[in-house]
Amino acid sequence: MNHDEFEAIAALDAVGAATADEARSLAAHAESCEACSRARDEYAEAATLLARGLDPVPPPAEVRERIAGIGEMSNDETSNVVDAEHRFSTWWLATAATLFLALWGWREIGIRVARERIATQQAEIRGLTEEKTRLAAQNEKLASMASPDTRTIALAGQEMSPSASARVFLDPTRRRAIVFFYNLPSNPTDKSYQLWIIRGDQPKPQSAGVFDVTASGNATLSIDNLPVMTEIQALAVTMETRGGADQPTEKKFYVMGGMS
C-alpha cells in the first residue's frame, strides 16, 4: 500500500468508517511515516468540523455541579490530610491518611484498568464482528458467482489499452457483481482507475468504485447495490485523480462493454 492509499484510509478513519483491518494497517504505518501520521491527525481534526457546525445546546446546571465535583473531590482529600497533620501532628493520623490514599488510589487504578480492559475487549469484539461480516459477505459473493442466474459480461480493451480486458460476474438477484480486470497499464501513484455504470435512466454515469492494478495489470473489484439490470446499459473504466471523481474527466476509456 502506498502513501496515497493510506491517506484515503485516514479520510475514512476520521469519521469512523475505515474497516478494522484498514484502521490497524493505518495505525501501524503511521508509527513510522510522519507524512501519513500528519495526514491522519489533520483528517481527524477536519472531521470534528461536523460537530463544530452544530447549534450549541447548554447542558443542565446540575451536570456542571457533578463534573466540577470530580476535581474538587480529589484535591479536597489531599488538603484535608495536610490540615489534619498540622492540627494533630500525630504519626498515626498521617499513616491512616497515607493508607487511605493508597487504598483509594489502588481502587481508582483498579477501576481504570478494568474499564480499559473492557474497552479493549469491546474493540476486539467489534473487530472480530466486522471480520466475520466481511468473510460472510465474501463467501456470499463467491457463492453468487456459482449461481445459475449469474450473468457474465466481457469488457474489451479500448484505444488506451487495446490488450486489456475485464470480465464481470453479475448476480441480478442480489444486485451485486465481481469484476476481474486484466492487462491494464499500471496507474501512476496520483491516479486511480474508476469504473462507471452507464445507465439508461440517468443522463450521467454513476461511479461503481475506484481501484489500482497490480504490477501485472490485474485487479478485482466488488460492487454492491447495483442498479437493476434493465437500467444498466454499459460499464466503462477511466483513469482519474487518486480517490476518484464525481463524474468522468476523461473521454477515453480503458475497457468498456455493453449489456447484450
Next chain:
Amino acid sequence: MTAAAMLRMDPSVTPSSLLPAVARGEISAFEDLYDRYSSTLYALLIRILGSSEDAQEVLQETFVKAWTSAKMFDALRGSEVAWLISIARSRGIDRLRSRKIRNDREDEAGREISTVSGFVDRTSGADQAIQSEQRVAVRGALAELPDAQRQALELAYFEGLSQSEIAERLHEPLGTVKTRMQLGMKKLRDRLQAFR
C-alpha cells in the same frame, strides 16, 4: 473586521489552551474548560444519542476522561476542542452501539432536541463571540460540500455506520460511497487551516 476577529487577534483575550493547567490539577481551569466546551459537546452527544439523559451521562464521562488524561493531550497533533470532541464522539458512538445491542434504542421520532431546564450559561462573552463566528464559518465550509458527500459523512460520524451500512442505507454501490466520503473529507481538510 468583526468583533470576534478582532478578539482573536488580541492575545490578551484569545482563548488559550486550558488542558496543560488541567493536567496540573488546577480545578479552575477544569471548570473553565467545561464552561467553554460543554455546550458544543452536549449538542454533539444529543445529535448522536437523541436522548438528553444518555447525553448527560456521556458528557460527564467525557470530562472525567479529560480530567484524568489531560496529560495525554498533544497540541502538535490537533486542537483542544478537537481532542475533546473526539473523546465525546467515541464514547457517544460506543453508547449508541451498546444500546443497539440491547435493542432498546429510543424511537427516533421521540428525540429530544434541546433540554435547557436549569441552564446557566457561563461561557465568557469573548468565547461566545469567537465560537459563534467560527460556527458560521464551519457551516459555510460544510455547505460547500455536495449533499451526497455530506450525507455519507454524517451517517458515519453521527450514526457510527460502516461503509457497507451507509451503502445499504443510501442504495448506492460501496465504491461510490467510499469515494464520496474521501472527496468530502479532502475538502474539509483543505478548509481546516481557517479554523485553527
